[in-house]
Amino acid sequence: NKSFQLSSLPLQILLYVNGIYYIFYFLATLAMIIYKSQVFSYPDDLLAPDVTVLFLMGILEVPRLYLGFKGNLTEAEAPLGLSLGLTVGSVVLSVYLLLWQTYVLWADVLLSAVLLSTYGLESGLKVMAIAAFVS
């Protein structure tokens, strides 16, 4: 085989951007939940699941990005595969925040759409990288 690097540069860039964007997404969504709870009628039994999902997504994001970085840089497919699995979970949670939140503001829709497209693109690149590493 050629001595090219198999690590995918677009994936690396995307993972890096995803990390920064996710911090912004997390803070913005949290701020908007606080805003919604003050302005609208937001009972506690509906507020709890929304906040839980957000924090769960945050907790999931850290190992997902770490495994993605590690897998891409060490050209190992196992961490990358694990990261792909965690991405599926993140996508589900993000879809919840997009569709099934108590109040979905237009800003929520924009942020979640961008995040989902980032996840989609990332998954595609990861699959390609796994294919490259395996072969």
Next chain:
Amino acid sequence: MAAPPGLRAFFVLVLILLLLPPPPPLRAEEPAAEPADTRDAARVRSAPAPLTDVARLCVCDLLVAQCDVNCCCDPDCSAEDFSLFTTCSVPVVTGDSQLCNQKAAVYSLDVEANPPERIFKLIDQVNPSIFCIHATNYKQALYLKSPEIPTAENFDQLLEKFGGASFRAEPEIWDLDTDAPNPPEANETSRYEFGVPVQTEDSFLRLPSPVVTSWCSDANPAGFLVNQATKCIRSVSVEKCDSIQALSMLFYINSSILAVPKSSQMVNITVQSIVVQSLNGMRSLLSSSDVLRLPMVLDDLCINAVLGVNYHITHTDTGEIIEAAAAFVLGAISKEALSIEQSFEISFTQENTQPVPLSGNPGYVVGLPVRAGFQPQGSGIIQSSNKHSQLTILQSTSTQDCLAAQGARAPVLFGYNMISGCKLRITAAMKCQPLAQTLLDVLKGQSFPEYVASFGNSQAQDVLDWVPITQLHISEQSPCQIPVSLGIEVKWTKYGSLVNPQARIVNVTATITTSTLKQLPSGRERIIPITSSVVFTDISAPAEPSYKAWPTINIKLPFDFFYPFV
């Protein structure tokens, strides 16, 4: 082609993602009216959902099957009705304005057209804000909650939740604290408090007073420490005057007063004095007041009828009555009289005190009598105990005859300028000197004081607190001078702080003006007016408010402030 398989896979993936149907555009849900769930009675029922279709909502449609004026959304209005409208009272019907995308019904009147016609448009209203509500998954977010309809199953739960006085998690305890100490029972020594009716052995001490009309009602109890004076009319008949209880002295003194409420300690009412009033109004004091005089019929008159009672109750400072005395005015009722006026008074005095009412503390209060007195050699000031007869001026009477007006005096009240007078009829037979002396008595009264208290609360011992009355005589040089006017000028000043100035009398001047009495030819009469007046003059110096000094700024820099350079 180094990575065609990877690139191809990438493109396939992108294609798949693009072809995925986009999430359907979410609109805020417009819930259709839910039919009341009648199938299963066990399920919780709620009232039908509210109408939310903006095209059918019309808040100004109040009259059923009739057209409401200026209500453009009223379905009962026809085109002819619309042509008579001037404006639309409800121009826009819309849902919550925070939704991103919603329908709005817009009603307007086209006044240009002839006849005016109504324009109805259903438009999509867009909220441009980035924080507009795109969707909600919570139905009650934008609508009021429909209340639950009670059924047999949920009744108990609803009652527990909403049946209390307020909707709370823990119900309020509405019972009063049963451990609260009960008010002290009567076996403790109680005492009279202000306003409490004075109790006698059978009921209350009665002070007859007019109730609604002027007729006497015997059911008015006297309140402790409540000084009262009442006058009322009682119907009498001379034949039965010895059987009318209210005319007899016994009625007012036979029941003893309880010293403290609900006790057995009694205080007898003693007769302090008896004044007998004759038919023409002359009163004379009886020397012996221990003989009980009961009404009896004598020569078509009823004598010894009670015309007035004056109670004097002495009490201790702990609210216990120790003495009670009554002063009576007895009179005679003639045969023609069908009613008489009785007057009653009650006053309370604390034991061992001589209540001397003050006219201010310390400055004089407008409307209270000016305090005045005499100073015999070497002692303090002596005042009359009647506060209304210390400094007086002549009181005008209805007859306006000076010589018949003797005795009626009006007290000088602080701050009230008064003028009064009478007319003197001079005949040729009157002699100068006795007339002058009589007029002086009429003007000045029986005991014209020498000193006036400068403060309302000046004590009799502090002689320096009293201002002497300066007497001036203005007279012409002629043999026969009669006084014709007395003018008392009281100069007072504001004393003390700017915020709460007190009135203080500084100077009192009594000026007697005399005029010559011309000898009249016999048979002729003259009427001359005699006046007396009181004037209060404020001679306060303008106030000098004192201000605090401007604050000075003392800045001193430390000696090493400019350290490296100094």
